[in-house]
Amino acid sequence: MSEVNFAEYKNIWVFAEQRDGKIMNVALELIGEGKRLAAELGDDAKVVALLVGSEEQVKDLPKECFTYGADMVYTVTDPLLEKYTTDAYCSVITQAIQKFKPEIILYGATHIGRDLAPRVAGRANVGLTADCTHLDISLAKYIDFAEANTTLNTAGLDRNDPDKKLKMTRPAFGGNLMATIVSPTSRPQMATVRPGVMQKLEPNPNATGEVVEFKPVLTEADLRVKVLEIVKSAKELVSLTEADIICSGGRGLGGPEGFELIQKFADKVGGVVGSSRACVDAGWIGHDHQVGQTGTTVKPKIYFACGISGAIQHLAGMQNSECIVAINKDPDAPIFEVADYGIVGDLYKVIPEIMDAWDNAEALADALK
């Protein structure tokens, strides 16, 4: 890699992924996280939302980026950018990097972000950290995070260290291990970040900022693959990351028909259906329901783990839920180690009783001393 002059690289970019002219939630979460990081970075670092697409798709979106905290928006528009393709998006983003030299770029770890970011990293010859769940710049903040959430011995770290590298923390080995990664030798520092883990800012509808148009060089010949069709799945959209309540089933259901009860349960409590990897692998339910290290990371208000033993890779995806309720026949199931409320019993008997009790919550709460 050739020497880079780090002083030239400024600002924090968020790839503001849009599909059909709608900004992905994770992009707004990353703008919020970018704001937090910019404060740690200092030097008037700005949070810049990078909007890529057709002019029609992008034209109304800068306002939304400002509302959620962006200081500035770069728009990159071309009819050839209407449908996402690796070739076109990689080309225009690499051109924008060369021109504007951002210090950090954050992408949502979506099926598009995880396709795009590695190709950009390969072309720009920079480091990329995948699927981050926590980011820090200041070492003091990193120490606070580590002490509160991890087993890391922080004795060797100095709170006053002026180091301003982006510290990117991610799970590895199926969530058994966490690693904090840095990219000390290349710029921009790049990360994909899991949807659902960072916090959106409170919207400020009056916020505004500068919009800069960037016109890249792009021709039809640059697009080697053709997107013939985009098919939305006919089934109801599972939005695990947005759900307040998730009712999740595991191998303890005994078979695919167990998800009928879980669906009824979810309908009753206003939740959505999740699943452990075992059930997805067994073909009992679609992969879009999977919670865990290789599925979706969730942190709902209530997570009902029904017949889920609690493999580490599953825990990695749900243990930050505000309240975890575990129902399992096996009193030694690891899921009870992270549960706020544990019930040892037959889920086929317990769940219908919870559904019965649900509408009576007020009276039941009063009945408890």
Added chain:
Amino acid sequence: MFNIIVCAKQVPDTNEIKINPETGSLIRDGVPSILNPDDANALEEALKVKDTDPDNIHVTVVSMGPPQAQDMLFECIAMGADEAVLLSDRAVGGSDTWATSNAITAVIKKLPFDMIFSGRQAIDGDTAQVGPQIAEKLDLPLVTYVQKFEIASDKKSVKVERQLEDGYEVIEAPIPCMLTCTKELNTPRYMNMAGIFNPDKKITVWSAKDVEVDLTTVGLKASPTNVFRSFTPKPKGKGTMLSGDTEKDVAQKLVGSLKKKHVI
């Protein structure tokens, strides 16, 4: 000859990894090494293409890792691959995804190919980066998250479905191209006797010198990402176990408690 390369990785079976509760460290002893699951789907799809014209389609599995990764490559050959190449050299040890893609690209450049398949991601790191980065280094069109695959009869293009969170895209890509495969694509076949005992099928082990890779682009020192710290997550404190005479009692205690704590 139509040549297909499959990129595969030997990984520890992460479902078998346990944590020592006292030290908080990983227990890797006795954890079996396996062919990365998504890579098995990549190999299966290549073998399905080969099945259509076995004498004129050649499948080579490429990997990087320590010498014991040959066990995994032997498994690939037993499934039906024609040959395998392992890049094994201390010079490439400690490579991150960028450096790994440089090393594997150097191997692939030594081999004839029309198509490259790899798994979507490996279960040890879950990064999904090496496939796209190889495609970039070889300047190949790329489709990731492939869940359905069809090759044109003239073998000049492919039509695939690329998985999205809420559906899929139908994509046409020219050949040569690179595809990364999901487990929804197929069910990998078992090893078979013909594969195991065919003496024409061989595993070649190459060094960094053999593949003429630029040593300033591989290995730990050349890697643009470094591990700053690693650790295990702190286990969350144990909560309340609810019990009662009947399921009804327990359920009512639960719902009452959730309400009382303002969870609902």
